Amino acid sequence: MSPKLSDERKERRRQQILEAAKRVFAEKGFGAATLKDIIEEAGMSRGWIYLYYPTKEEIFEALLDHQDADHERYLAGLEASSTSVWELISASYSMRLNEWASSSDRGLMPAFYEYFLVGWRDEARRELLRRRYEKGIVQFAELLQTGIDRGEFNPVLGVLDISRLAASFQEGIVTHTYAVGAAKANSPMQIEALLDYLKSLLRPATDSRRPSREETL
């Protein structure tokens, strides 16, 4: 009979490629990385990769899917165990930002945003990207609204447009993380400061600690 390779072996191969790709993308960014780089990083031969991933884009999408799945799993667990909305928000951001901040993944974030930026020009990919983009905003807005409804956050927030507050913070995080994240290992990600700021915005009545300027730039 034909000695069909076991699926698990195929899976191992794909995994091998993805791990190599992750390193390459983190180091060079999306545009500058080439299939050649990835193949060599994985220690494989030139034409080989076409049997699995024919384009850079497909490899990247696969990476994104992995990342998303991990994060979903984490969030689900978190939601079950959290006692307050703020705890959920802060743990979620901490987790994601710490993940990005880890030295091995540091360069990956700019690569992600680069990919989004270029992809937006491509009619075919735009919808996919838009969905991913808005999902985070909507989720966050819902959390904020829940917090307000429960009386956990300052009722003054009622005058604000919650969707836009969510969008603004989420969008701010994006720029902040890629800018600081790409800036080098010697620029800390300032996760605490970011969360402090958000907390002071949401709960000014109960938490009035004001960070000094030096502490935050």
Next chain:
Amino acid sequence: MSPKLSDERKERRRQQILEAAKRVFAEKGFGAATLKDIIEEAGMSRGWIYLYYPTKEEIFEALLDHQDADHERYLAGLEASSTSVWELISASYSMRLNEWASSSDRGLMPAFYEYFLVGWRDEARRELLRRRYEKGIVQFAELLQTGIDRGEFNPVLGVLDISRLAASFQEGIVTHTYAVGAAKANSPMQIEALLDYLKSLLRPATDSRRPSREETL
């Protein structure tokens, strides 16, 4: 005597290149654009451009410088004629965002961010980019502080970290503009909504209009 070309003619040539480059970058983005594209768009010959701009990066920097100079001029005029801090802030953002939103420049913005994103990896260019990045934040933070000191904004803002508020909004604008800006002509830039949100954040006591959710997403 040697027929030295007049400086103004040289200047016209440079201008010609920059205009062609602007169109090409807007259409293709930074990474995908090639010197070849730019030369052809400008209607010139292959080896020609190296006499003026040897690399894509230099052309792009020149474009940035033009843009900056224009904006500085505008701001200076504005500062002289504005009667309140809020007026200054809102006019400044409106101007810049409207400029970006104009159809001819629409694609330029993603190209700018793409350039930044890639440039950040390059040790040599990082300092330049970082300066440009922080400049806007610092300027905005100063405006906010002035507004608070003058009693123009809600004193409740005192509990917030102003530097971070400025950074957060400025950083949010970046992501918002590239995301929406790149998303297509049919997605309006929502400048009014953004400014409304900022206004409600700064002046909740005096302006309590709350935009509906439909209006803002």
Next chain:
DNA sequence: CCACAAAATGAACTTCGTGTCATTTTGAGT
């Protein structure tokens, strides 16, 4: 341990952008 099909290889080909340079064109000064 043999056969054989799938998996893997890497040389070779194609394509494309960059950069060079010998040659032609242009235009200010005489």
Next chain:
DNA sequence: ACTCAAAATGACACGAAGTTCATTTTGTGG
């Protein structure tokens, strides 16, 4: 109108990445 150096041209060489494919290797069923 003529001269000559600067400006402009575009054919060409080069390198790097993508892609193909004939050949070799691998490993399971018989």
